[in-house]
Amino acid sequence: MRARDKEGTRQRIIEAALEVFADKGYNDALVDDIARTSDTSKGAFYFHFPSKHAIFESLLHTLVERLVNDAEGAIDRSEGALDKVESALQTVLATLSKHEKATRLLFVEASGLGRAFDRQVRAAHQAFAKVIARHLQAAVDDGSICPLDVELTAYAWLGAIHEVLYMTLIDDSKKRLETLATPLCQLLVRSLKRPVDNACD
Amino acid sequence: MRARDKEGTRQRIIEAALEVFADKGYNDALVDDIARTSDTSKGAFYFHFPSKHAIFESLLHTLVERLVNDAEGAIDRSEGALDKVESALQTVLATLSKHEKATRLLFVEASGLGRAFDRQVRAAHQAFAKVIARHLQAAVDDGSICPLDVELTAYAWLGAIHEVLYMTLIDDSKKRLETLATPLCQLLVRSLKRPVDNACD
């Protein structure tokens, strides 16, 4: 490895971990792989992180935070509640599709790891759902859209996004993602329906 | 173990496998657990199945087939394309929520197992999406709904369903599922929007 640069080493390990976890999944990713990919050593890994489990959790946490912040930032720059909703949606979608590895980690590899990770994964999903829900609620509050179960809708949207991303990520033809963002977004927004006579039920 | 009953033993092993995989996830489930749960032995397991991997795949395949058939059956009993769409949706949702373990296996534990299972998992998702897509297309064809990307919509719906089920399954308060079925269904159907002037764009 390079010079004695504690923080640099730590960063390289984190990046390597993201890479390896995204590529092989949690169980098939070896601490050895991460050490090798990060161009450090197993000792370095265990100096910086207490366990494989811990770095994965940490990664999950960091990524959620970053992605959520990205989304919130973009949303803030929009005006009007409905706009903000579309914005939230577009941004979450864009953000996720921009960070393929992170997304794969959060939405593919983080599943099915057994009870040990359930809490964490639920938290990750919740974090995204909350961004969506908050802005849906704002739109409801200011009358832009009719009242609805914002939590349910948020999860439904998140799931829709997740599934479309998943099938895209898991597929070999990985190029169609951008093409899908807009129609998916339209589809979801439509589910908020503004009824014919402009009145809520 | 009980009497010498080949098919019975095989069934007990299958059920035990479903139970254990659903409970612990693929990696944390031991072949020993399955043997113990099925009240047979490791030898019996390997007499009936070539590997842990194989029984999991087989389980996936069987469950998808069964659930898809359930759904198709219910759909056939509805009249009218739009009805069938709602029916498909309701039925898939009902079927999935009725078979909690199977659903958990298919939509939670089957993810993140690494590349070895990707093909199979994709196939499972596709199977469900196709049921939805077929009936959406029928509705489009007979003018009940406006043209739209039925494949995308099918995956989006599946994802929405999946996510809602997931958060429900993963949560401790497992009782809310029935409550959610109807609003979720409404939400999704709304996304097919019949616009104000009754004309498609």
Place this chain on the structure above:
Amino acid sequence: MRARDKEGTRQRIIEAALEVFADKGYNDALVDDIARTSDTSKGAFYFHFPSKHAIFESLLHTLVERLVNDAEGAIDRSEGALDKVESALQTVLATLSKHEKATRLLFVEASGLGRAFDRQVRAAHQAFAKVIARHLQAAVDDGSICPLDVELTAYAWLGAIHEVLYMTLIDDSKKRLETLATPLCQLLVRSLKRPVDNACD
């Protein structure tokens, strides 16, 4: 399997065992293989033989007996001590090369099985060595050849035969065996040297 023919079943199992052991070696031969090859079942195997170990030993014993008898028979038909020696040699060689599977079992697969078989293998080698030694001794006794350590010579000869057979059996070009019998035989007989002045040292 066929009719209830106890002895027939037993024979088929014995033949299958010879076949499978010769083909795969003791450890790689499965009792299942023997059952399948004999067109019977594992149960039948264990009805007729107490264990895999036991049938192998029994096979070894039977084959040694048969081969030794073959050789003795042929030798009896020769006249004169030296003739008998050459005869013993030729016959053992011919017999071994005629029964390839048995030979492979006795001289290849029976080695390296660990202490459990050592006694038996030693006995098998001894049996052959004794045939050779007895006739060498007869030749010494009647003055046809000079006195020598007949036991050592017998083992040396056996080893020479064994090695040549082994390299032939283990090789892909299995055809050269007959070609080698005569020169090998000459070589060995020469080692009994009749010195120049026809006198022993």
Place this chain on the structure above:
Amino acid sequence: MRARDKEGTRQRIIEAALEVFADKGYNDALVDDIARTSDTSKGAFYFHFPSKHAIFESLLHTLVERLVNDAEGAIDRSEGALDKVESALQTVLATLSKHEKATRLLFVEASGLGRAFDRQVRAAHQAFAKVIARHLQAAVDDGSICPLDVELTAYAWLGAIHEVLYMTLIDDSKKRLETLATPLCQLLVRSLKRPVDNACD
């Protein structure tokens, strides 16, 4: 274990493997036995060698090389072709009898391991046969002995040596080996016979 000494550990494992394989044979030798005997651990074993199969092959290869080199060295120090032949013989014999474990490994335990090791075992035997054959050929070339099939003779000799060693090694009365070396050697050299009239046939 002792100090962290990579090469030392590796050597201890190699020696332990030789010991255990020679003692129990390949199949009955457990990787755990080797780990225990080497005073290291299973992990250390697998750190240094990829598999049980691999260390056995490696051992075979190393031992053949070492023994062949020993023999060649001693032979080089003799003068005259026929002398060299006797020398080769004496030396191979002496070398083999000096390294009992190695010899047992090469000539006893390495047999009967199934097709997986055939190539390697054949190569080992060939290596020794070649040493003998080369010097026999030299003796033929310089007229010291009459023309003969040197390859066949080499294998016959090797087999004779092997068998005598084998019966000695396998026997409990392990002390007779030195006693046998000289008469065996004489026996074999006699098989090159220089006929009465000093002419070749």
Place this chain on the structure above:
DNA sequence: GATGAATGAGTGTTCATTCAT
């Protein structure tokens, strides 16, 4: 701080043997 050799509990799989039918 970093290295990588060493540890050892854990697990999928094999297969000789048993036994209900």
Place this chain on the structure above:
DNA sequence: TATGAATGAACACTCATTCAT
């Protein structure tokens, strides 16, 4: 007698974690 499903001890190999240097 024969069958083949069932048993379970055994074992090679893995890999997260530790620790001497």
